[in-house]
Amino acid sequence: MIKNKNLAIQLCKRSLPELVSDACQLEGINLTVSDVQTLLGGMTVGNKELYEQEIALNLIKAWKMILDDVINNKVEITQKYSNKIHNIAAKEDAMEWGRFRSGNVLISGTDYLPPKAENLEDHYNQMLSDFSNINNDYMKAIFLFLQYSKNQFYYDNNKRQGRFMMNAYLLSQGLPAINVPKRREHEFNNGMLRYYNSVNNNASEMYAFLMSCIHPTIAEQFDIPVVDFQKY
Numbered sequence: 001m002i003k004n005k006n007l008a009i010q011l012c013k014r015s016l017p018e019l020v021s022d023a024c025q026l027e028g029i030n031l032t033v034s035d036v037q038t039l040l041g042g043m044t045v046g047n048k049e050l051y052e053q054e055i056a057l058n059l060i061k062a063w064k065m066i067l068d069d070v071i072n073n074k075v076e077i078t079q080k081y082s083n084k085i086h087n088i089a090a091k092e093d094a095m096e097w098g099r100f101r102s103g104n105v106l107i108s109g110t111d112y113l114p115p116k117a118e119n120l121e122d123h124y125n126q127m128l129s130d131f132s133n134i135n136n137d138y139m140k141a142i143f144l145f146l147q148y149s150k151n152q153f154y155y156d157n158n159k160r161q162g163r164f165m166m167n168a169y170l171l172s173q174g175l176p177a178i179n180v181p182k183r184r185e186h187e188f189n190n191g192m193l194r195y196y197n198s199v200n201n202n203a204s205e206m207y208a209f210l211m212s213c214i215h216p217t218i219a220e221q222f223d224i225p226v227v228d229f230q231k232y
Contacts, residue, residue, distance in 0.1 A: 001137070002223045003174030009070060011218060012063075012167075012177050016040070020059045023160055024052070025182040031056050055093050059160075062089035066168045075172040077131065077144065077165065079124055085164050086154055094156035100124075101155040109189075112196040114152035123151050137173045138224070141166040142207050150196060159192070176218050178210050 012019070017036040024031045029052045035045045039056055062085050069075045079100070087098030096102065100120045107114065115123050127147045134140045148162030167177035180188050191209050195202070212229035219226065 005174035008176045070171040075168045090157045110196040141169045
């Protein structure tokens, strides 16, 4: 792979309206790319609930913070840094924000049970240990996303938080971010359910899916290997 931090940052900045719109729509908030562009311009969007616009504005703030941190080499894969992002992105949108959950949770659609609240820090530390032993940057980043999703470190917005951490790491390494588009929501949700239910944490399908979300033109610029998702 070819690493180019400046190019990765510029591509992310250009795709910010799409990143925020897709993140909102994956959670049932119908804000289009045009709506997000309006918010980025400092105006409100007509005929949209104010609380939905506030969620999008929080996502924008979180992305801007991450991009600034990437530029200034301040991205960290730590609980403290994760809480810093969550404190901005999930403000007023989660039961608690900026800290790990204090109670137990369920994941809709699966019998899988996330760890109990009192065990979360142990699971996080184990995640960091496993993360450090992975050599491929995209595998490391996707591993982070999947661990956030499966461990449910927070009361709410864990997949979104996992994507933030995944992309903060990728950008810090000079690689382009991964966006999950709304049009692939069905594939995404079904793949995640199969991952939750897998006995041995088989992540091959979700790794292939997320890699397939990178636009071929961008993948070619960074010499990112093409992954065959069709076999799944």
